[in-house]
Amino acid sequence: MTEHIDCAVIGAGVIGLAVARALARSGREVIVLESEGTIGTGISSRNSEVIHAGIYYPTGSLKTRFCVAGRELLYRFCALNSVEHRPVGKLIVATSLAEIPVLEKYQAQALANGVTDLQRLTCAEAARLEPDVRCVAALFSPSSGIVDSHGLMLAYLADLEAHGALLALNSPVTGGSLHLREIVLQVGGAAPMELRAACVVNCAGLDAQLVSGRLAGVPAMTIPQRFLAKGYYFSLSGQSPFTHLVYPVANSAGLGTHVTLDLHGNARFGPDVQWIANIDYSFDEGRRQQFAEAIRLYYPQLDDARLQPAYTGIRPKISTAGQPAADFCIRGPADHNDCPYVVLYGIESPGLTASLAIAEHVATLLRQPVHSY
Numbered sequence: 001m002t003e004h005i006d007c008a009v010i011g012a013g014v015i016g017l018a019v020a021r022a023l024a025r026s027g028r029e030v031i032v033l034e035s036e037g038t039i040g041t042g043i044s045s046r047n048s049e050v051i052h053a054g055i056y057y058p059t060g061s062l063k064t065r066f067c068v069a070g071r072e073l074l075y076r077f078c079a080l081n082s083v084e085h086r087p088v089g090k091l092i093v094a095t096s097l098a099e100i101p102v103l104e105k106y107q108a109q110a111l112a113n114g115v116t117d118l119q120r121l122t123c124a125e126a127a128r129l130e131p132d133v134r135c136v137a138a139l140f141s142p143s144s145g146i147v148d149s150h151g152l153m154l155a156y157l158a159d160l161e162a163h164g165a166l167l168a169l170n171s172p173v174t175g176g177s178l179h180l181r182e183i184v185l186q187v188g189g190a191a192p193m194e195l196r197a198a199c200v201v202n203c204a205g206l207d208a209q210l211v212s213g214r215l216a217g218v219p220a221m222t223i224p225q226r227f228l229a230k231g232y233y234f235s236l237s238g239q240s241p242f243t244h245l246v247y248p249v250a251n252s253a254g255l256g257t258h259v260t261l262d263l264h265g266n267a268r269f270g271p272d273v274q275w276i277a278n279i280d281y282s283f284d285e286g287r288r289q290q291f292a293e294a295i296r297l298y299y300p301q302l303d304d305a306r307l308q309p310a311y312t313g314i315r316p317k318i319s320t321a322g323q324p325a326a327d328f329c330i331r332g333p334a335d336h337n338d339c340p341y342v343v344l345y346g347i348e349s350p351g352l353t354a355s356l357a358i359a360e361h362v363a364t365l366l367r368q369p370v371h372s373y
Contacts, residue, residue: 008197013044016203017156022359024163035172046313048260051145052350059112062328066354073356090144090245093135102249132241178217178339199340227320231271233310240267257294318346332365
């Protein structure tokens with residue numbers, strides 16, 4: 001069976017749903033193809049649920065642009081659509097004098113990125129916000145927050161469906177081909193079909209490279225290598241001593257083993273970084289001691305017995321250990337011989353915060369005229 005559609009979006013995580021919503025709201029006919037039996041089973045359901053301010057990323061990068069713009073869009077969307085969220089604020093702490101220059105670097109970077117509300121705190125000022133946190137100095141980011149990521153995805157889904165878009169679950173893309181004026185997709189599942197789309201957006205997350213590799217006509221040189229960074233999260237049993245997010249200064253692989261809160265006030269620590277070859281969400285409780293040592297640098301009162309295994313997540317990185325952190329990689333028609341195919345690679349943090357800004361960017365790419373040969 002062959003079906004025709006204006007736009008097909010591959011992947012029903014937070015990015016795919018945001019993109020489908022933007023396209024549907026612009027008046028396009030949209031179907032979202034999701035290989036699993038429900039939305040958001042991958043990256044979108046295994047993260048910190050943090051709304052980032054845009055402090056750390058290089059000025060002018062896609063991560064910075066989309067995070068700073070997306071944060072404002074996200075707060076507004078959540079308020080208008082009753083998505084549970086809270087601007088709890090974040091402490092970034094230096095636990096030694098040697099780390100104070102890093103805080104100064106963050107503050108300068110934030111200003112360059114247009115984040116103007118960071119506040120420099122002394123040890124005593126930080127203690128008034130978080131009495132159990134040990135530090136020698138800190139920065140406070142009042143515009144950082146938390147969000148119910150599943151509630152956000154449901155709100156995106158409701159809005160895209162209200163604008164006529166469809167969600168097809170258990171519909172993996174198994175093959176296809178790119179052409180100048182359309183893309184042919186082979187869709188599996190219980191009722192396999194051929195789908196001919198005027199444009200396709202690949203938001204498959206961890207599988208973005210795999211999906212592109214299945215489509216004839218995608219230039220191999222445009223597909224970056226995928227690296228998988230697994231992160232573990234431990235929860236803190238009992239009442240949390242924290243009322244804000246708490247981040248140590250970053251290490252070479254990520255933002256350190258930080259404290260995040262859920263919307264009920266429960267605390268969890270993570271993620272750390274473990275480079276892996278294949279997707280694997282299993283939990284190694286042997287990492288508890290490593291976590292405890294990292295946490296005690298800023299929370300010395302930690303009782304190891306309160307650390308409980310929570311979950312793991314995997315970041316779809318396009319740079320690996322020892323390399324500079326890669327920016328988001330968004331390939332559009334210009335990268336695919338003017339074929340209306342857009343694909344998003346390496347959309348890790350701050351992807352959730354940036355989701356609405358990314359969606360606007362993708363919609364703009366598909367409004368560009370396609371050149372005829």
